[in-house]
Amino acid sequence: MPVILSPDEASALNARFDRVDPAVVLAWAAERFMPRLAATSSFQTQSVPLLHLIGQVCPHVPVLFLDTGYHFPETLAFRDELVARLGLTVQVVRPDAERAAAWHESLYRRDPDLCCYVHKVLPMQRALRDLDAWISGIRRDQTPKRAGAQVVELLPQGEVKINPLASWTREDVWHYIHRHNLPAHPLLAQGYLSIGCAPCTVPAFGGDERAGRWAGTGKTECGLHTDALYRPPGLDGERGT
Numbered sequence: 230m231p232v233i234l235s236p237d238e239a240s241a242l243n244a245r246f247d248r249v250d251p252a253v254v255l256a257w258a259a260e261r262f263m264p265r266l267a268a269t270s271s272f273q274t275q276s277v278p279l280l281h282l283i284g285q286v287c288p289h290v291p292v293l294f295l296d297t298g299y300h301f302p303e304t305l306a307f308r309d310e311l312v313a314r315l316g317l318t319v320q321v322v323r324p325d326a327e328r329a330a331a332w333h334e335s336l337y338r339r340d341p342d343l344c345c346y347v348h349k350v351l352p353m354q355r356a357l358r359d360l361d362a363w364i365s366g367i368r369r370d371q372t373p374k375r376a377g378a379q380v381v382e383l384l385p386q387g388e389v390k391i392n393p394l395a396s397w398t399r400e401d402v403w404h405y406i407h408r409h410n411l412p413a414h415p416l417l418a419q420g421y422l423s424i425g426c427a428p429c430t431v432p433a434f435g436g437d438e439r440a441g442r443w444a445g446t447g448k449t450e451c452g453l454h455t456d457a458l459y460r461p462p463g464l465d466g467e468r469g470t
């Protein structure tokens with residue numbers, strides 16, 4: 230794979246972009262990487278500011294939504310509402326049907342890491358395979374594992390991950406939502422702070438923003454945002470190494 234961004238350029242960009250308006254970062258990303266660029270989103274409350282900014286700055290950038298088949302119906306309805314309201318270009322990414330069916334039965338209970346790998350990591354790897362860069366909404370204040378997130382990150386395979394909201398706090402998210410009169414995910418009112426697949430999400434009162442995900446298991450990430458992607462024996466990633 231050709232070098233898309235050198236480590237020196239990434240460092241210079243991080244010095245320039247940290248704590249700047251995310252709209253500036255999005256405009257740079259769209260100019261630099263389109264059409265080999267996409268954003269990813271789980272369409273929950275904390276996703277709303279970035280989706281709104283994409284709609285304002287670069288609505289032609291596709292937003293990938295990973296449909297594992299386990300989402301709350303409220304999430305799918307909220308996605309459709311936001312896509313229509315913000316003028317987004319959404320692309321639904323699904324797991325390979327055969328592979329998912331082979332592992333489907335209650336896999337999330339028996340082996341949630343493998344379940345996330347089959348239903349999330351592999352299909353997203355496939356979707357990102359022909360891109361040079363992707364935009365994510367992760368923030369440093371969400372969990373200790375995300376505390377080191379940079380605005381511009383070079384991934385092991387050479388592609389670029391862009392986190393325009395890396396320096397934002399939960400308060401920044403809410404300030405933005407209120408300032409622009411944007412909606413929240415309907416399940417937030419029932420205590421769901423972070424919302425993923427229904428079998429692995431519970432209401433959480435207190436704790437960090439992702440406290441209700443895989444509660445009681447010690448698992449905090451699905452693998453999409455971690456460097457060391459979980460690769461069970463015999464299920465190699467589709468990008469190869």
Ligand code: SF4
Nearest residue numbers: 337341344345426429
């Ligand atoms: S969040 Fe749960 S149901 Fe969804 S892919 Fe991961 S383990 Fe499976």
